[in-house]
Amino acid sequence: MASTTPDPETLEYIASQFRALGEPLRLQLLHALQDGEKSVGELVEVTGSSQPNVSRHLAVLRQRGLVTRRAAGTLAYFAIAAPYVFDLCDAVCGTRAQGHSTAGDAAPQTPP
Amino acid sequence: MASTTPDPETLEYIASQFRALGEPLRLQLLHALQDGEKSVGELVEVTGSSQPNVSRHLAVLRQRGLVTRRAAGTLAYFAIAAPYVFDLCDAVCGTRAQGHSTAGDAAPQTPP
DNA sequence: ATGCCATATCAGCACACAAGAATACGAGGT
DNA sequence: ACCTCGTATTCTTGTGTGCTGATATGGCAT
Numbered sequence A, B: 001m002a003s004t005t006p007d008p009e010t011l012e013y014i015a016s017q018f019r020a021l022g023e024p025l026r027l028q029l030l031h032a033l034q035d036g037e038k039s040v041g042e043l044v045e046v047t048g049s050s051q052p053n054v055s056r057h058l059a060v061l062r063q064r065g066l067v068t069r070r071a072a073g074t075l076a077y078f079a080i081a082a083p084y085v086f087d088l089c090d091a092v093c094g095t096r097a098q099g100h101s102t103a104g105d106a107a108p109q110t111p112p
Numbered sequence C: 001a002t003g004c005c006a007t008a009t010c011a012g013c014a015c016a017c018a019a020g021a022a023t024a025c026g027a028g029g030t
Numbered sequence D: 001a002c003c004t005c006g007t008a009t010t011c012t013t014g015t016g017t018g019c020t021g022a023t024a025t026g027g028c029a030t
Helices: A008-020 A024-035 A040-047 A051-063 A084-096 B008-020 B024-035 B040-047 B051-063 B084-097
Strands: A067-072 A075-080 B067-072 B075-080
Touching: A008 B008, A008 B024, A008 B084, A024 A040, A024 A051, A024 A067, A024 A075, A024 A084, A024 B008, A040 A051, A040 A075, A051 A067, A051 A075, A084 B008, A084 B084, B024 B040, B024 B051, B024 B067, B024 B075, B024 B084, B040 B051, B040 B075, B051 B067, B051 B075
Parallel strands: none
Antiparallel strands: A067 A075, B067 B075
16 A cells, blocks of 8 residues: 555656646736637737747647637637636645745754 | 736746646655655655655755654654645646647647 | 764756747738 | 738747755764
8 A cells, every 4th residue: 555656657747737837927828818718919918928938838838738729810819728727726825825935944944 | 807917926926836746756755645744764765766856855845835844853754734735636637537638739720 | 972874955967948039930901 | 922910930048957976964872
């Protein structure tokens, strides 16, 4: 019963999913898409980042299956494909309210 | 109602939490701790990684409030401090079974 | 006090990745 | 056909981060 270690493949998959969410700009993009699909241009405006940068991060999110792409003429509309992402964020935010320090050390070694 | 963008501070906090989980070794450590606290030595054996490396990653997890540390003599026992982490992993794993490709592109542009 | 063991930290290298600038692709309109 | 606008891709640079090996700290036993 010594903790059946999951395959490295699965481990790497999960890690890569989390890493996709470990970037403020990508979280901002997902958040912006929460109230419906948006074009790249709209997302550029919302995030305040450059167009190439937004496009690139959208590609990452799409590769991870987190957003979908719909081409309409010259425009490209992106939309949330994995609503469960917001549950993850809420879970993290919930713990934050419980008094965790954002940065710095959690607690010094066991004091004497 | 145009999507109240969360403060950059909160965004960065959430991202950093996800980034802490975006490493296979750290996920492995958390998984190994699922059936009770373990010493660093035990974790070194379970993960097959080096002792300094395990110690370092444990420090990261502790800094993020994901694990706790209990010193007993020369030993240091670590334990899960944020059980919700496994819910996150399960959520990600659940979507994986739904037919997402691990790597590569999710879908080509919208076909004509 | 000294030697040993478990853990933590430090220095260095290598790699991944994000941001910016410039450019290529592709669809529509005139 | 050409031009224009929106989007995607490439190249380069800089920063962050994981891994290795050596070293420091601290408790326990002799």
